[in-house]
Structure formats: C-alpha cells, structure tokens
Amino acid sequence: MNRLQFYFKAQTAHGLHSPSIYTLYCEVLNPYLKRELTYSQLKEALTHRYADCNIVEIQSYMDITKIPQNTILLFEKPHSQEKVWNELHSNESVIQTVDLFDLGLLFFKPVCPKQHFYLRKMA
Template sequence: MNRLQFYFKAQTAHGLHSPSIYALYCELLNPFLKGQFTYEQLVEELKKRYNEGKIIEMSSEFEPAQMTLNDVILIPKPYRNEPFWNSLKSHPAVIQTVDLFDLGLVFFKPICPKQNFYLRKM
C-alpha cells in the first residue's frame, strides 16, 4: 500500500468506536504523529500504559501464537514486508492492530473484538 492509498483509508479519532484505541490515539499516537513525541518517548509511554505486558519491538517475522495476552508488538515500517504485515493482521492470535503507516502496533487482548485500525494525524 502506498502512502496515498493509506491516507484515504485512514481515519482520525472521529471515526473510532473502540474506547481503548480512541484513548490511545488521543493521548499518545496523535501527538507522536504530530512530532510532539519521539519514537523513544512513545515506547516509554506505552510501557507505562501497558505495564502488565511487554512492549516488544520487532523488525523481522515472528510467531504471534508465542506472544502473551498483554504484549504489544511494535513493527517499524510494516509495509517493508507487506505480505507478513497482512498475514499478521489476519492471524487468530492477533486481536487488534493499529496501522500508522510508518509504525504498526499489534495487540493480543482477548476481551476486544478483532479489528484493524488505520490512523493518521488530526
């Protein structure tokens, strides 16, 4: 997917129906997209927010079934390996994904419905 296709597919907070993703977007992701947080600051804030699990940065393929329920996976530049990113989004162990184009977040929370979010800055 190129950036223009992503832009037309992506939404801002106004279209989000997931309270947890809405809060994450408003408090961390949108400020990150606007350049108010560095990548390192985003990772630190995610560690504080999801302290029951691990924040894992992955740059290569992995097996989602091996992750624990509270882990959050960060994938820089997910479209470098688009077939893997697409297969990851459809994997049964993956419950939610957040696609920021330059960064992908993968969640394994079993209490949420399976959803893939495409988000851009407001």
C-alpha cells in the first residue's frame, strides 16, 4: 500500500469506535504523528500507559506464537515489508493493530476484540 492509498483508508479520532484506541490516539499517537513526540518519547508514553505490558521493537519477521499476552510490538516501516506486516497482523494471537504507515503497533491483549485501525494525523 502506498502513502496515498493509506491516506484515503486511514481515519482520525472521528469515527473511532474503540474507547481505548481513541484515548491512545488523542493522547499519544496524534502528538507523535504531528512530531510533537519523538520515537523515544512515544515508547516511554506507551510504557507508562501500558505498565502491565512488555513493549518490544521488531525490525523484521519474528515467530509471534511465543509472544506472551500483554505484549505490544512496535514495527517500524511496516509498509516497506508489506508481506511480513500482513502475516503479523493477521495472526490469530494479535488482538488489535494500529497502522500509522511509518509505524505499526500490534497488541496482544486478550480482553479486546480483534480490530485493525489505520490512523493518520489530525490537524
């Protein structure tokens, strides 16, 4: 998927039906997309917000069958490795994904319904 296709598929906070993703978007992800937060600050904010979760960065394919519940994977530039990204987010143990085009988040939180979100910067 190229950036233009992503832009038309992605949404902002308007229309998000998941309260947890809405709050995450408004407080952390949108400031990151607007470059008000650095990548390091994003990781710190996620670590603080999800204190009960492990935050793990990945660069390429990994066997996620061994990933424990309450883990969040950060996958930089998922669309440069489209096949890997599709395999990861379609795995049944991945509960929610957030696609920011340049960064993908994969949630292994069993209390949430399986959903995929495509989010872009809100003005």
